[in-house]
Amino acid sequence: MDTHSAIFITGGARSGKSRFAQQTAEALHQQRVFVATAQALDREMEQRIARHKNERGSTWRTVEAPLHLEHAVREHAPGAGVMLIDCITLWISNLLLGPGAEAVEPAVAGLCHAVSQAPCHIVIVSNEVGGGIVPDNALAREFRDLAGMANQRLAAACSHAYLMAAGLALPLKRNGLPLCPLHE
16 A cells, blocks of 8 residues: 555444454554544443553554544644544534534545545544434434445545455455446
């Protein structure tokens, strides 16, 4: 991969996204920054965050950015060799329930621009939420739509994209080109 690749990783819950993202980032560079969007709002999430932090070990510097991802990328990417952002759908939840739905699209646009300008490798993790049934309430449908929009824009802004299924990384895009018969 080039010196400043951007890698988008998506998939369903428990599909292996975070593990694959961490392994990918660790193979790319020794100076590692983990950008966390999760907030420990309950005991279970607190334990989950602690477990993930322990799995990363001391070779990672952690930056907490539940709302301001663009700012975190702009501020911390210059000192990093690789930056791992986990996860976009938690970030969208934070925006949706905080500043509101109208803040999501400009925030995604700002993040896409920051990623394209970052002087380091960027690995982005996001959940694929559009594969299930249509949610039965307006808030859940709005979240699904915003997550789908964000995933499309971020995947387009990245040079590489993977779909995780059953712990396997299925390549969707390499070196800026989608992997499909039209581009082979």
